[in-house]
Amino acid sequence: MAQGDGRLQIERLSKNYGGVQVLDAVELTVDDGEFLTILGPSGSGKTTILRLIGGFTEPSGGRITFGGSDVTHMPIYRRPFNTVFQDYALFPHMTVAQNVAYGLVVRGVPKAEITPRVGEALAVVSLEGFMDRYPTQLSGGQRQRVALARALICQPRLILLDEPLAALDAELRRQMRAFLKSLQRQLRITFVFVTHDQEEAISMSDRICVINQGKIEQIGAPKEIYYRPATPFVATFFGDNNLLPGHLHHDRRDTANVDTPFGKIVVRDPRVVDLPANAAITIAVRPEALHIVAASGDAATHDNRFAGQVLSVEFVGATSQIRVAAPAAPDHPLLLKVPSLAGESAVRPGDQVTVAWRAQDCAVLPATLV
Amino acid sequence: MAALSTTGRPGHPDRRRGWLHLFWLATVYGIPAILIVLPLLTFLMFGFWSVEEGRILRDFSFDNYFAFAGNESYTRVFTGTLFLALRVMIINVLLGFAVAYFLSRLEGRLKYALVLGLIVPLLMSYIIKIYAIRGILGTSGLLNKLLIFLGILSQPSDLFLFNLTAVLITLSLALLPFTILPIFIALEKIPANYLEASADLGATPWQTFRRVTLPMALPGTVVGGMFCFVLAVGDFLAPELVGGTRGFTYGRLVFSQFGMAFNWPFGAALSVILLIVSLGVIVAAGRLGSPKWLRQ
Numbered sequence: 001m002a003q004g005d006g007r008l009q010i011e012r013l014s015k016n017y018g019g020v021q022v023l024d025a026v027e028l029t030v031d032d033g034e035f036l037t038i039l040g041p042s043g044s045g046k047t048t049i050l051r052l053i054g055g056f057t058e059p060s061g062g063r064i065t066f067g068g069s070d071v072t073h074m075p076i077y078r079r080p081f082n083t084v085f086q087d088y089a090l091f092p093h094m095t096v097a098q099n100v101a102y103g104l105v106v107r108g109v110p111k112a113e114i115t116p117r118v119g120e121a122l123a124v125v126s127l128e129g130f131m132d133r134y135p136t137q138l139s140g141g142q143r144q145r146v147a148l149a150r151a152l153i154c155q156p157r158l159i160l161l162d163e164p165l166a167a168l169d170a171e172l173r174r175q176m177r178a179f180l181k182s183l184q185r186q187l188r189i190t191f192v193f194v195t196h197d198q199e200e201a202i203s204m205s206d207r208i209c210v211i212n213q214g215k216i217e218q219i220g221a222p223k224e225i226y227y228r229p230a231t232p233f234v235a236t237f238f239g240d241n242n243l244l245p246g247h248l249h250h251d252r253r254d255t256a257n258v259d260t261p262f263g264k265i266v267v268r269d270p271r272v273v274d275l276p277a278n279a280a281i282t283i284a285v286r287p288e289a290l291h292i293v294a295a296s297g298d299a300a301t302h303d304n305r306f307a308g309q310v311l312s313v314e315f316v317g318a319t320s321q322i323r324v325a326a327p328a329a330p331d332h333p334l335l336l337k338v339p340s341l342a343g344e345s346a347v348r349p350g351d352q353v354t355v356a357w358r359a360q361d362c363a364v365l366p367a368t369l370v
Numbered sequence: 371m372a373a374l375s376t377t378g379r380p381g382h383p384d385r386r387r388g389w390l391h392l393f394w395l396a397t398v399y400g401i402p403a404i405l406i407v408l409p410l411l412t413f414l415m416f417g418f419w420s421v422e423e424g425r426i427l428r429d430f431s432f433d434n435y436f437a438f439a440g441n442e443s444y445t446r447v448f449t450g451t452l453f454l455a456l457r458v459m460i461i462n463v464l465l466g467f468a469v470a471y472f473l474s475r476l477e478g479r480l481k482y483a484l485v486l487g488l489i490v491p492l493l494m495s496y497i498i499k500i501y502a503i504r505g506i507l508g509t510s511g512l513l514n515k516l517l518i519f520l521g522i523l524s525q526p527s528d529l530f531l532f533n534l535t536a537v538l539i540t541l542s543l544a545l546l547p548f549t550i551l552p553i554f555i556a557l558e559k560i561p562a563n564y565l566e567a568s569a570d571l572g573a574t575p576w577q578t579f580r581r582v583t584l585p586m587a588l589p590g591t592v593v594g595g596m597f598c599f600v601l602a603v604g605d606f607l608a609p610e611l612v613g614g615t616r617g618f619t620y621g622r623l624v625f626s627q628f629g630m631a632f633n634w635p636f637g638a639a640l641s642v643i644l645l646i647v648s649l650g651v652i653v654a655a656g657r658l659g660s661p662k663w664l665r666q
Contacts, residue, residue, distance in 0.1 A: 056566050076569035089567035093585045093663040103571035106581070134663050154571060 005067045006032035006157040006190060008053070013062035015048050015214075022048050024214045025062065030158075033188045035181070037201040040211035041237065046194045049211070050160050053192065054083050066158070077106075082151035083160040087167065088143045090135040096122070096146050097131035103154035121149040124183070141172045148183075158190040165200060177203055198238050202226065210234050228269065228363050235284040235365060242290070242334045244283040248275055248364075255359060258283060261329030266303040267362035275366055282365040287321070287337040289361035292347060295354045302356030308334070310351045315340060322347055324355050410645070416638035426635065434639035444623065444640075451620035452647070454534060455603035458541045459549075463595045465542075466549030467587075473550075474557035485554065488547045496544065500611045503540045507531045507612065532614025540608045545601050549594035556590020557583070589659040596655035600648045620644065 008030040015023040023045045030036045040046040051057040053064060055076035064072045071079055082103070090099050097118050104114045122128050125145035135143055144164060151159055161180075165173045181204045184191045195201055201208045202222040210217045210225065210233070218230040229235035232243055246260035255268045260283065267283060275281065293302060311323040311333055320340045325333040334355060347353060417434055420427045438444050473484055491499060506512045507530040514526040530536055560583060568578040606621030613619065624644065627637030 054566075054570060056570075076566070077572050077574055079570075081570075083567070083570045085563055085567060087563065089561070089563040091564060091567070091582060093582075093661065102568070102573070102581075106568075106571060106573040106577045136663075150571065 007067065008158060008190065008192070009063075009065045010049070010053070011063045011065075013049070013052060013064065014060045015045070015052060015057065016060050022214050023052070023059075026211075026214075026216055028209055028216065028219065030190055030192060032157075033190055035184050035191045035193065035204060035206045037193045037195060037205035037208045038211060039195055039198060039201040039208050039237075041196055044211045045214040046196075046211050047162060048214075050083075050162050050192065050194050053158075054081060054160050055079050080156055081158045081160055082154050082156040083162065084144075084147045084151050084164045086162045086164065088135075088147040088164075090143055090146055090150070092135055094134075095131065096127065096133050096135070096138070099135065099146055100150045100153055102150060107154075117153055121153040122146075124152060125149045140168055141176065144168065144176065148180075152187070152189075156189065158192065161191060161193045163195055164193075165195070165197075173200075180204060210237065212237070228271070229284055229365065232282055232284075232365055235282075235363065240287050240335055240337070241284045242287065243365075244285070244332060246281060246283055248272065248277060248279045248281050250277045256364075258364075261332055262306050262326050263328065265362065266359040267364050268303075268359040269362065269364040271366065272364050275364070279366070284363040284365055285334075285357060285361055287335040288319075290334060290336040290355050290357050292322070292324075292336065292338065292353045293356045301358070303359040304362075305354055305356035307352065307354050310347050310349050310353055312349055313347055324353060413638045413641055413645075416635050417642045418639075419635040421633050421635055424632065434636050435643075437636065438640060438643065447618055447623050448620050448643070450534075451603060454538060454541075454619060455599050457538060458545065458602040459595050459599040461538075461542050462546055462549040462598045463553075463591060466546060466553050466594055466598075467591060469546075470550045470553035470557055471583075473554055485551075488550055491544075492547050496607060497611075499544050500540060500608050503543055504531065504536075504612050507536055507539060531612060533616040534613070534619075536612040536614070537609045537617045537619060540612045541602045541605060544608060545598045548597040548601060552590040552594040552597065553587060554590075556587040559590075560586045585661075588661065589664060592655050592659035596651055596659070599651055603647065603651075604644050 008028075010026055010028040013023055013026045013028075014021070026045075026049060028049070038046045038049055048057065052059050055071075055074060059072065062072070063070060066080065091102070094102070100118045100121050101114050104117060109117075118131070119128065122131065125148055127142060127145055127149065130138065130142065130146075135146070138146065144167075147164070164180075165176050168176060177200060180191070180193075193201075193204065205222055207219060207221055208225050209219045212233050218225055218234045220228075220230075225234060226238055229238060229241070235241040235243060244258075244260045244262065244265070246258040246265065249257040249259065250272075254270045254272055255266065256272045258265045258267055258281065265283060291302070293305065295307070306326050306328075308324040308326040311325050313323075314321045318340060319337040322336040322338060323333045324336060336355065416426075418430045418432070420429065420431065420433055438448075473481055476484070504511075508514070509526040509528050509531070511530070513530055514523065517523040518526065530539065564582050564586070565578055568582045569575070573581065604621050606619070606625040609617050609619040609622050610625070613622070620640070621644075624637050624640045627633045627640060631637075
């Protein structure tokens with residue numbers, strides 16, 4: 001294995017199962033020491049990417065290289081990667097210590113060396129006292145940590161994690177998230193993490209790769225993906241978004257006017273520069289970026305505003321979700337999320353309100369709604 | 371209603387449930403008691419009696435057991451049969467594991483079609499199966515014809531019929547499905563995940579087989595071997611039909627006591643010895659077949 005450069009490179013990777021295209025020419029680069037999350041709905045092909053990297057499945061086309069050398073057809077047991085499986089796949093006939101030692105035992109590491117290393121690996125996941133237990137005697141969270149220790153002991157350059165938190169309860173999942181992130185920083189191991197949970201992806205990753213129907217929709221830092229989604233799919237899969245169809249009118253460099261059913265909307269997005277004039281686009285606006293303002297309010301702080309009627313108000317705890325429809329576009333009610341503060345004068349269905357937002361809160365998607 | 375019944379007063383419905391409960395208890399314990407335990411006890415009792423001039427003497431004694439232990443021709447048949455059953459078991463465990471492993475690696479319809487093919491002989495009459503095998507083993511049988519065709523033999527051999535080898539081959543063939551099926555089920559139950567995890571941790575296919583597949587299939591393999599041994603050690607039909615005079619086994623010895631020799635007490639004592647051996651094997655298999663990790 002090449003030292004230093006532990007970059008994983010995936011080139012035009014494809015996979016079909018019996019004529020069904022599961023992955024379509026996927027291009028992806030994971031840097032050494034990066035925490036990359038592959039995020040997508042079930043059936044999107046995210047687990048297939050992981051299985052192809054791990055060597056559990058043969059690709060139908062394309063190439064995978066690691067540190068410059070081709071690993072596309074390398075047998076699983078020779079790859080310098082280790083996997084944490086979704087259901088942990090701990091060997092039921094082995095104790096915790098035997099499970100963790102497995103990777104060293106099969107490589108012929110001397111016994112005298114194995115025992116201290118098993119202790120160290122279990123210390124990392126705080127399970128020192130559990131050596132002689134069998135997997136069935138552990139809780140879900142403990143099994144998860146054993147699976148992690150078992151992968152770490154092999155000192156891999158890259159760890160593949162297949163929805164490792166899916167089977168844990170909410171509180172444990174939050175704890176494990178922080179633990180995994182700090183572990184990854186500490187050990188500087190590349191993590192390729194597969195999940196369908198966008199909150200998990202945002203809170204842990206250096207970069208996120210959003211995948212849908214076997215194709216990569218967008219790769220970028222969590223904030224980039226959140227604020228500047230590239231496609232309508234990313235915009236709606238990643239939290240809530242209001243999508244407005246429109247036509248672009250170039251104005252200044254990164255600021256433009258867009259004709260929409262709501263009238264002219266001012267948008268500010270660097271990506272506008274690359275788009276042709278009069279291009280059909282979609283504007284994405286986050287519900288929390290929309291505000292209800294006084295009808296005679298200060299126009300300077302809000303570039304866009306429209307008058308509409310409140311359709312519904314839903315109290316969901318920290319926020320209230322309000323739907324407002326403009327008379328000009330009754331088919332496109334906008335969703336607002338406003339903080340639920342006690343004593344605040346409540347908006348009621350049927351009220352006439354003015355909704356306003358800033359130009360920089362509009363993301364311009366160079367694509368139309370399908 | 372619910373609040374009343376929780377006080378536990380023996381009301382009318384409770385009493386009816388009581389009778390029903392008794393009926394079930396009687397069925398569950400009574401039928402095995404009458405059909406299994408009672409005959410066994412009868413046998414045990416017979417074993418302590420003796421026969422004189424064609425009449426059964428009901429005097430308690432261990433004479434039958436001493437007679438068995440003191441007669442070398444009996445003990446030789448006994449140990450010979452134990453070794454025969456052991457050999458059948460070893461052959462079938464090795465062969466059965468290979469077949470079961472091969473089957474478990476197949477995919478789709480072919481796999482289950484072949485498994486069904488294994489089950490079909492189990493539904494056939496045992497005697498018919500043995501006669502079929504006897505036809506194959508005889509001097510003009512399929513086996514001899516094949517060996518001559520392949521040039522291994524120049525003329526038909528009578529090595530395959532009416533001796534212990536014939537009994538060995540017949541029992542192995544007839545009992546093979548009993549060995550394959552538990553091993554196959556054990557192999558099928560191993561999730562693919564474990565094999566993938568093993569390879570992922572750096573184990574070669576052989577290491578994965580030895581460290582994951584084999585130990586996880588061990589309980590099923592022990593059960594398969596046990597079936598095979600217990601069925602082989604007590605069998606008298608196969609030796610009777612293909613064993614000839616040289617293929618004498620313990621099962622035939624027992625059988626002859628109830629037939630020609632007309633010594634039911636001695637036959638019963640021999641059966642009790644066989645029963646103890648079989649029970650011992652079953653207990654040992656139970657121990658071996660449930661390792662610590664399965665009992666957790």
